[in-house]
Amino acid sequence: MAASGVQEARSEHTEQVHSDRGRTASVRLPFVTAQFRAPTVDVGSVVRVVRSSLPTPRRALYYGGLASLAALSVIDWPVAAAIGIGTEIARREAAD
Numbered sequence: 001m002a003a004s005g006v007q008e009a010r011s012e013h014t015e016q017v018h019s020d021r022g023r024t025a026s027v028r029l030p031f032v033t034a035q036f037r038a039p040t041v042d043v044g045s046v047v048r049v050v051r052s053s054l055p056t057p058r059r060a061l062y063y064g065g066l067a068s069l070a071a072l073s074v075i076d077w078p079v080a081a082a083i084g085i086g087t088e089i090a091r092r093e094a095a096d
Contacts, residue, residue: 062087 023038055063063084070080 025036027034027036054060066080066084069075070077075083
């Protein structure tokens, strides 16, 4: 009798529900039930955030050239990293 109670207490029940609000999953444990919902994502806002985070084509070309010089061992990678970081810090300070 006590053994079956322990097995019931250790068992968990998981169910997934597909509703019009999105996907949810519920985990039922003896003393708590947790429900997880997939977040709704607005694709337009994600695209705006990604575009604002990307460097301009000119800066991408500069950093790409710097990385190419380091990859071809024209300059050492610590020097390339220092130049890139220093350039970015100077650009941000000039913008403020």
